Amino acid sequence: MKGFAMLGLNKVGWIEKEKPAVGPMDALLRPLAISPCTSDVHTVYEGALGDRHNLILGHEGVGEVVEVGNLVKDFKPGDKVIIPAITPDWEAVESQNGFSQHSNGMLNGWKFSNAKDGVFADFIHVNEADGNIAILPPEITIEEGAMLSDMVPTGFHGADLAEVAFGETVLVIGIGPVGLMAVAGANHRGAARIIAVGSREICAKAAKGYGATDIISYKNGDIATQVKDLTKGKGVDKVIIAGGTVDTFEEAVNVVRPGGIVSNINYLGSGDYIKIPRVAWGLGMGHIRVVGGLMPGGRKNMEYLSNLMKYKKLDVNPLLTHRFKGFENIEKGLLLMKDKPKDLIKPVITI
Numbered sequence: 617m618k619g620f621a622m623l624g625l626n627k628v629g630w631i632e633k634e635k636p637a638v639g640p641m642d643a644l645l646r647p648l649a650i651s652p653c654t655s656d657v658h659t660v661y662e663g664a665l666g667d668r669h670n671l672i673l674g675h676e677g678v679g680e681v682v683e684v685g686n687l688v689k690d691f692k693p694g695d696k697v698i699i700p701a702i703t704p705d706w707e708a709v710e711s712q713n714g715f716s717q718h719s720n721g722m723l724n725g726w727k728f729s730n731a732k733d734g735v736f737a738d739f740i741h742v743n744e745a746d747g748n749i750a751i752l753p754p755e756i757t758i759e760e761g762a763m764l765s766d767m768v769p770t771g772f773h774g775a776d777l778a779e780v781a782f783g784e785t786v787l788v789i790g791i792g793p794v795g796l797m798a799v800a801g802a803n804h805r806g807a808a809r810i811i812a813v814g815s816r817e818i819c820a821k822a823a824k825g826y827g828a829t830d831i832i833s834y835k836n837g838d839i840a841t842q843v844k845d846l847t848k849g850k851g852v853d854k855v856i857i858a859g860g861t862v863d864t865f866e867e868a869v870n871v872v873r874p875g876g877i878v879s880n881i882n883y884l885g886s887g888d889y890i891k892i893p894r895v896a897w898g899l900g901m902g903h904i905r906v907v908g909g910l911m912p913g914g915r916k917n918m919e920y921l922s923n924l925m926k927y928k929k930l931d932v933n934p935l936l937t938h939r940f941k942g943f944e945n946i947e948k949g950l951l952l953m954k955d956k957p958k959d960l961i962k963p964v965i966t967i
């Protein structure tokens with residue numbers, strides 16, 4: 617089969633590989649819609665996972681089942697399914713402990729384009745199919761469905777980790793597709809005021825559509841100062857970080873109230889340490905929690921989040937600014953995610 621791969625640092629291209637073997641609990645899919653992610657950019661152009669060679673990229677998509685192992689109960693060839701970016705080993709102790717993202721090792725629930733070949737290929741191997749894929753409801757298009765792999769669950773995970781509650785004021789730093797879904801997640805969980813941080817007009821407009829009440833730009837100065845101005849010095853209950861760098865934590869802790877939560881879903885592709893300001897952290901006694909998490913994958917999460925789209929509580933179409941047809945457009949899509957032109961939120965490619 618052919619696949620679009622990271623050949624080495626800063627190098628991508630098409631390669632040939634053996635079609636994956638299907639174990640008794642596995643499924644083999646062919647892609648119907650796929651989407652490149654900023655995480656692919658961190659991997660290829662920042663070397664965030666190290667210098668990988670001939671690793672097929674991609675972890676977002678919708679596929680059609682072509683083959684299943686003899687122990688797979690609920691899926692059959694021809695089914696259209698959502699492919700979660702994270703496909704844990706469900707028998708692992710970490711999964712039983714509630715952190716399936718780290719089944720059998722830190723971040724090891726993240727298999728596609730990390731622990732094994734990704735979805736930008738003629739064939740996609742899914743481990744533990746019954747636990748990891750979900751039927752795409754007929755009300756959802758394949759392009760919309762591709763946003764369920766990663767953008768929706770990651771953004772919503774940011775809101776979950778922040779434990780957003782009714783009436784709260786929430787700051788969302790970064791409003792690319794992930795941050796926009798964090799805005800939507802915070803809104804669904806009942807935030808009253810959502811202050812969103814980004815510089816591109818198209819993202820600001822989408823953020824308002826998803827429930828942001830205020831927009832500020834990190835290019836207009838320190839985020840914490842701008843947020844303090846907007847909140848009469850009070851700051852915010854929760855912060856969700858979906859963009860920026862290792863330095864963004866300093867601004868987040870500077871503006872969150874005592875007892876607040878800073879929830880990070882940003883993939884920190886570079887830098888060795890994050891900085892937590894001592895005084896703003898209450899000299900170590902401010903009850904400010906800083907947490908960060910990989911999105912939860914698996915079938916249940918996909919089924920529940922897809923319900924939000926099926927019943928029209930969530931529309932991902934504002935994210936889909938660039939639509940392509942044909943495998944050959946993958947590189948174009950990846951470069952768009954790297955360069956982030958003014959009119960881009962997220963590309964999707966139908967095969």
Ligand code: NDP
Nearest residue numbers: 654655790791792793794814815816834859860883910911
């Ligand atoms: P984008 O690059 O599209 O969005 C990043 C956002 O951050 C933009 O709004 C950008 O503003 C803003 N930004 C850039 N620099 C700064 C800064 N210095 N301070 C504040 N804001 C800034 O990324 P995505 O939305 O696609 O992804 C966001 C992150 O989430 C990525 O790191 C990605 O790898 C990660 N991720 C994490 C996952 C998880 O499971 N935890 C899963 C999937 C992705 P603008 O462009 O408007 O100037």
Ligand code: ZN
Nearest residue numbers: 653655701766
């Ligand atoms: Zn991703």
